[in-house]
Amino acid sequence: MPRADRPQMASSVLTIENLRKEFVRGLLRKRTVAVDGISFEVEAGEVFGFLGPNGAGKTTTMKMLMGLILPTSGAVSILGAPVGDLAAKRRIGYLPENPYFYDYLTATEFLHMVGSLYGLDRSLRARRAGELLERVGLSMAKNRSMRSYSKGMLQRVGLAQALMGDPELVVLDEPMSGLDPIGRREVRELMLELRERGKTVFFSTHILADANMLCDRVGIIVKGTLRDVGQLGELLSPKVHRVDVLWTGPESLREQLRKDFAGGLDEGAAEAAEDAEAERHRSRSEGEHFVAHSQGEVDRFLAAVVAGGGAVVQVTPQRETLEELFVRDAGVKAEEQRS
Amino acid sequence: MEVIVGSVERMWAIALNTFREAVRNKVLAILVLFAVALMAFSLVLGQLSLHEEIRIIKDLGLAGISIFGVIIALFLGVNLLSKELDRKTVYAIIPKPLHRWEFLLGKYLGMVVTMTALVALMSLVLMAFLAVQGGRHGVTMVRAEILIWLELLLLMAVAMLFSSFSSPWLSAMMAAGLWVIGRNSAELEAFAGSPKLEDSFGGDLLGFILEVVPDFRMFYVSGANFDEAVVSVHESFVSWGYVASAGAYCLAYAAFAWRWRSSPSPRDFT
Ligand SMILES: Nc1ncnc2c1ncn2[C@@H]1O[C@H](COP(=O)(O)OP(=O)(O)OP(=O)(O)O)[C@@H](O)[C@H]1O
Ligand SMILES: [Mg+2]
Numbered sequence: 001m002p003r004a005d006r007p008q009m010a011s012s013v014l015t016i017e018n019l020r021k022e023f024v025r026g027l028l029r030k031r032t033v034a035v036d037g038i039s040f041e042v043e044a045g046e047v048f049g050f051l052g053p054n055g056a057g058k059t060t061t062m063k064m065l066m067g068l069i070l071p072t073s074g075a076v077s078i079l080g081a082p083v084g085d086l087a088a089k090r091r092i093g094y095l096p097e098n099p100y101f102y103d104y105l106t107a108t109e110f111l112h113m114v115g116s117l118y119g120l121d122r123s124l125r126a127r128r129a130g131e132l133l134e135r136v137g138l139s140m141a142k143n144r145s146m147r148s149y150s151k152g153m154l155q156r157v158g159l160a161q162a163l164m165g166d167p168e169l170v171v172l173d174e175p176m177s178g179l180d181p182i183g184r185r186e187v188r189e190l191m192l193e194l195r196e197r198g199k200t201v202f203f204s205t206h207i208l209a210d211a212n213m214l215c216d217r218v219g220i221i222v223k224g225t226l227r228d229v230g231q232l233g234e235l236l237s238p239k240v241h242r243v244d245v246l247w248t249g250p251e252s253l254r255e256q257l258r259k260d261f262a263g264g265l266d267e268g269a270a271e272a273a274e275d276a277e278a279e280r281h282r283s284r285s286e287g288e289h290f291v292a293h294s295q296g297e298v299d300r301f302l303a304a305v306v307a308g309g310g311a312v313v314q315v316t317p318q319r320e321t322l323e324e325l326f327v328r329d330a331g332v333k334a335e336e337q338r339s
Numbered sequence: 340m341e342v343i344v345g346s347v348e349r350m351w352a353i354a355l356n357t358f359r360e361a362v363r364n365k366v367l368a369i370l371v372l373f374a375v376a377l378m379a380f381s382l383v384l385g386q387l388s389l390h391e392e393i394r395i396i397k398d399l400g401l402a403g404i405s406i407f408g409v410i411i412a413l414f415l416g417v418n419l420l421s422k423e424l425d426r427k428t429v430y431a432i433i434p435k436p437l438h439r440w441e442f443l444l445g446k447y448l449g450m451v452v453t454m455t456a457l458v459a460l461m462s463l464v465l466m467a468f469l470a471v472q473g474g475r476h477g478v479t480m481v482r483a484e485i486l487i488w489l490e491l492l493l494l495m496a497v498a499m500l501f502s503s504f505s506s507p508w509l510s511a512m513m514a515a516g517l518w519v520i521g522r523n524s525a526e527l528e529a530f531a532g533s534p535k536l537e538d539s540f541g542g543d544l545l546g547f548i549l550e551v552v553p554d555f556r557m558f559y560v561s562g563a564n565f566d567e568a569v570v571s572v573h574e575s576f577v578s579w580g581y582v583a584s585a586g587a588y589c590l591a592y593a594a595f596a597w598r599w600r601s602s603p604s605p606r607d608f609t
Contacts, residue, residue: 066434089436096430102356103426104363116352117435119345161431 013169013200014042014065019074021060034060036224037074042202047195049215050204057224058204059097062173066094079169090118093167097174099158103147107138107157110146111164118165132160137186151178159187170194172203176210188214242318243298248287249310257281257304261290261297287313349437350445357419357449358456367411371457374407375464382468393474400465401480404458405487409518411457412491415450416498417510443503450495458488494518496586 021035035057042048052058063069065076067084081088101110108129115125133142136156141149146157155178162170175191176184191201191214205211211218212232219229228235249257258281282289292298298315305312361367381399385392423429423446432442462484466476497517501510520527527545 063430068430068433086436086438089434092434094431094434096427098427099431100426100428101431102360102428104360105356109359113352113356114431114435117349117432117437119348119436158431165436 011044012041013044013079014202015075015077016040016061016065017075019061019064019076020072021057021064021069022072033224035064035071035221038219038221038224038226040219040226040229042200044200045195045198046216047191047201047214048203049211049218050202050221051206051208051211051218052204052221053206055223056206056221058221059173061221062094062097062171062204065171066092090165091168093162093165093170095158095162095170095172095175098177099154101146101154101157101161103149104145106145107133107142107149107160110157111161114161114164120165128164128166129160132163135190136160137183152180152183155179156183159190167199169200169202172201174205175203176205176207184210241293243292243295244314244316244318245290245292245298245301245305245312246287246314246316247290247305247310247312249305249308253305253308253310254281254283254288256308257290257301260304261301346438346441350441350448353432353437353442353445354449354452357446358452360419361415361450361453362456366414367457370407370411370414371460374403374461377403377407378461378465378468382472385472392472393469396465396468396472396474397480400468401483401487404461404465404484405490407461408454408458408487408491409494409515412454412494413498413511413514415453416495416514417502417507419450420446420499421502421507421510447496447499450499451492454491454495455488458484458491493586 017039018037019035019039020033020037023032023034024030025032038057038061050058050061060069064071065078065083076083078085079088079091105113111129111132112125115128120128130139130142133139136159138153138156138160141153146154149157155175159172159175162172172191175187179187188210191203194201195216215232217229217231218235220227220235261280280291290301292301302312302315378396378400381396381403384399385395388395420443423432429442433439437445462481465480469476469480494514498510498514501513505513530545
């Protein structure tokens with residue numbers, strides 16, 4: 001979605017217009033629309049997160065950008081050139097999804113090969129390979145054949161090979177997948193470091209926390225269509241849209257309050273309640289939970305608790321999280337999303 | 340000029356990788372061992388025959404290089420490309436700054452380097468066995484080995500061509516079939532031209548197939564023919580132009596098939 005507030009400058013590193021991909025499968029020539037006419041831009045120097053649930057079309061889009069598959073229709077311009085342009089490719093680094101590399105090579109040999117493809121001379125290749133393997137925490141295994149590598153180690157080699165040509169644009173397909181918590185943090189730091197050095201990072205993920213911490217802007221793709229593009233702050237509504245109350249009290253009060261505040265839609269709460277969970281009251285080990293949808297309701301509920309001889313443990317105002325935005329856009333329940 | 344140097348360097352990087360893959364492959368090592376074992380067996384056979392030791396070693400040795408060479412050529416040609424697709428190692432390579440045809444040619448170049456090394460190795464072993472028996476390797480033998488080598492290079496290109504659009508087993512069978520037809524093209528040609536088949540659909544089809552199939556007979560070394568005399572069945576040693584053009588055709592077709600594979604089709608490049 002082109003945004004009117006920012007001028008369309010030449011600073012766009014990646015421009016995608018109406019990109020579409022239909023897969024044709026089997027003898028019956030059944031069609032799957034993997035990417036259904038998406039358009040957006042990634043600007044120079046930003047970290048752009050490409051978010052979407054499994055099967056949304058993230059990998060397919062990235063493969064089209066990398067020339068691995070041909071789009072059914074639409075236009076792409078990367079670094080001002082069409083897909084496959086050699087000069088542009090020299091300035092791009094790419095990490096494929098679930099990377100797998102030549103398992104008979106050592107990581108060092110592989111990075112040397114990649115360096116040659118980028119046209120680096122031997123000494124530069126050796127230096128950069130050493131530095132990058134150190135950076136991704138593989139220096140202890142660098143002279144072992146990659147056959148013996150674990151999934152996370154392959155992912156790390158993948159990051160190193162993507163950076164071998166010191167690219168201006170880094171395209172990473174799920175860079176954190178398969179990594180342990182420390183590895184994830186290292187990758188986040190790596191991506192922020194890239195941005196600091198003026199590089200552009202375009203990465204896909206379905207882990208919202210990662211996007212939350214890293215992205216200048218995100219694009220949300222669901223079932224092949226782009227639902228939202230923009231700064232996270234813009235996409236997330238800033239106002240408090242519900243308040244969680246944790247309280248304790250006798251059984252009788254519980255029943256009383258369940259009746260008094262049963263799904264009753266206050267004025268102003270109607271809109272918010274639409275996508276809220278049906279259950280406003282929940283019993284947990286730590287006490288009773290109640291979800292209020294307006295300030296007035298909170299006040300009345302608290303008063304009722306105190307009047308009935310209960311005790312308020314905690315009152316937490318909730319802003320919309322990225323997860324909720326994602327779920328709202330995806331039209332899927334949050335529980336199904338978590339993996 | 341710089342453009343060409345860059346291109347050659349990239350192809351060489353791919354070729355070196357392919358060579359490493361082949362050399363570090365156990366199946367290949369076993370095949371080479373078998374070829375050597377066959378040559379060793381010829382020493383024993385030579386002992387059994389009267390005054391024919393040298394000829395038997397030469398015959399069996401060349402046959403060993405040829406037979407195992409064909410198996411290795413099919414193995415390499417069919418495997419090295421399709422493995423890249425199956426294991427998805429291409430995903431990391433195609434987006435790198437190189438052309439697709441450079442990748443393909445680099446792969447082939449790597450196979451050529453591998454095959455050259457293997458034929459040279461087997462020839463050296465044969466030479467050693469001959470020396471043990473007091474025989475001479477000689478120019479004729481070298482010529483015979485060069486013919487075998489060229490045939491193998493062409494067969495590899497054919498195998499690679501098939502593997503760029505079909506499964507390894509099928510490709511190997513098709514390439515092997517083509518090789519058999521190519522080796523017997525003279526007989527088949529005579530058959531197609533025979534009164535029985537003349538002007539029939541079958542005859543035309545056979546004629547067409549013979550037009551398309553590379554003429555592997557060009558490289559045929561018959562055992563009787565190389566006693567310090569003619570190596571090739573032709574007067575000239577070998578038709579280099581033919582080898583070059585046949586190889587180029589195969590690679591061009593492979594490049595085309597490769598392109599097709601990456602287009603929106605059932606065999607999408609995914
Ligand atoms: N080669 C293919 N043939 C047919 N359909 C395909 C092919 N590749 C992908 N698809 C389909 O395209 C859709 C998008 O897949 P894609 O891999 O792009 O999803 P994704 O967003 O990367 O998901 P994930 O988060 O699981 O990686 C899916 O419905 C998938 O089944
Ligand atoms: Mg994916």
